[in-house]
Amino acid sequence: MGSLLIKFSFEENELESSQNLSIQCVNEFVCKVENLEEILEKNPHPEQLNLTIHAKFVGVTHLNVSLGKSGSDTSYKLRLLRSDWEHTKAKLFIISLVIFIPFITFLMGTQLELKKILELWKKPIGPCTGMLCQFGIMPLVSYSMAKFILTDEDVSIRLALFAAGTCPGGGKSSFWTIIWGGNLDLSISMTFSQHIAALVMMPIWIGTLGKEFSTKDVQIPYFDIIKGLIALMIPTIAGMIFITYKQHLYVKIQKWIKRIAWVATFFFMAIMIYSNFYIFFLLSWKMVFCACFLPWSGYFIALIVTTIFRMNYADKITIALETGIQHISIAVVIMIWSLPEPEVDLAVAILLVGMLMTDKPLVVLYGIVKLYKRCMKKEKTEKVTSIDEKKKLPPPRSELEHQKPAENA
Known part of the structure; x- marks a missing residue:
């Protein structure tokens, strides 16, 4: 990553022996003191000490300085940021998101x-059930994991996970609703209504339970959250106005949504991994578990709730997809706006894992279903072919001999 030079000045007789001096990074994965022993060998009683710290990775840690006998211990907070090249890659990824998200919206x-x-809102059982799952249950799930599982992680990581749990449904939920035969009208109307509800619900959740994950370095920009959500609603409304005058394009656009969503699934996965490859070194097993469990639990929670309410298959699958596939990019934007570096890098790490893994069970399940259908179709074709071949075969010799007397008679 790089290095930095730190200069220490000691008062007279403060450093009695070089053996009493200890300077080290608390987290040596983030940084390491390089040349202390060499300097002290050359000058055991320095009045000044020019110390090189090797910055190995992004993060926040402390540099502990102990003078031993004097009993003087000091701790300095170090904030290690990404290199310029890493910044450039991250900007390219953010720019691609800024272009793609309004377009797909x-x-x-x-x-x-x-x-x-x-x-739908005349009998709002479906939308209200979706609201209950999205803004009533999911924030509590993310809060519980942030509080009781990510106890050893930085506060910014816990805030990011909690913010993800408060996000509305959206993203590719409508695409997967089409794939699994759900209620597309319900899906899209839920996405629209939940984004409006998020203008109120996200600030409420983040302003109450979210305060537990807020520090002087982590301030929650409530106005920016509302401003960002409104900005995301503009292309949605623009799309509604456009299709009003271009009704003949409705079916074509629906087909293109499916194609674009498939391409985006793999394209953004590749560019996300490339531009944010450092996140894999920041992740702990707890972060990966929570990032995966949050959206995946959303599918099962919604299925349980909709089963209790005795909904039909189409509505069940739609609400489950809408609940599990949350608009996590909103949480990413919130973290970028509200956190300084390197806290924002730590926070975005867990969110990117969530974005990567949200729909992967659906991709795997879709592949299994397609393979099963193909095998069944092949088996059916083989059966039909074998029956046709049997019909074309001449009758057995015994039957022919049996038929000959009848013909002679």
Whole structure:
């Protein structure tokens, strides 16, 4: 990563012996003191000490300085940031998100019909159940994991996980709803209504339980959260207005949403890993577990709740997908706006894992289903072919001999 030079000055007789001096980074994975022993060998009683600290990785740690007999112990906080090249890669990833998210949000907006949304809300069992799962249960799940599982992690990581749990449904939920035969009208109307509800619900959750993960370095920008959510609503409304005058493009756009979503799934996974490769060195097994468990638990929680309410298959699958596939990019934006470096790097690490892993069980399950259907289709084709071949075969010799007397008669 680089190195930094630290200069120490000692008062007269403060450093009685070089053996009493100890200077070390608390977390040697983040940084390491390099040349202390060499300097003290050359000059056992220095009045000044120019010390080189090798910055190995991003993070926050402390440099402990102990003078032994004098009983003087001092701790200096070190904040180690990414290199310029790492910054450039991260910016490219953020720019691609800034371009893609409004674009796909615009396309999703074209699938919305105000009439259908209003009809759904006349009997709002589906949307209200989705709201209950999304803003009533998921924040409590993320809070519990942040508080009781990520106890050893930095406060910014816990805040990021909790913020992810308060995000509305969205992202690729409509795409997966189409794939699994869900209720597309319900999916899109839930995405729309939940983004509006998020203007109130996210600040409420982050302003109450989220305060537990807030410090002087981690301040929550409530106004920026609301401003960002409003900014995401603009392309949605633009899409609704556009399709009003271009109704003939509705089906074509729906097909393109599926294609773009498939491409985006693998493209953004590749670019995310490349531009943020450092995150794999920041991750602990607890962070990976929580990042995966949060969205995956959303699928099962919603299925349980919708089963209790005796909903049909299409609505069950739609609400489950909407609950599990949260709009985590909103949490990413919030962390970027609210946290300084390197806290923002730590926070984004767990969110990127969540974004990567949210729909991977769905991809695997979809592949298994497709493979099963293909095998069943092949087996059925082989059976039909064998029956046709049997029909074409001449009758057995015994049958022919049996038929000959009848013919002679």
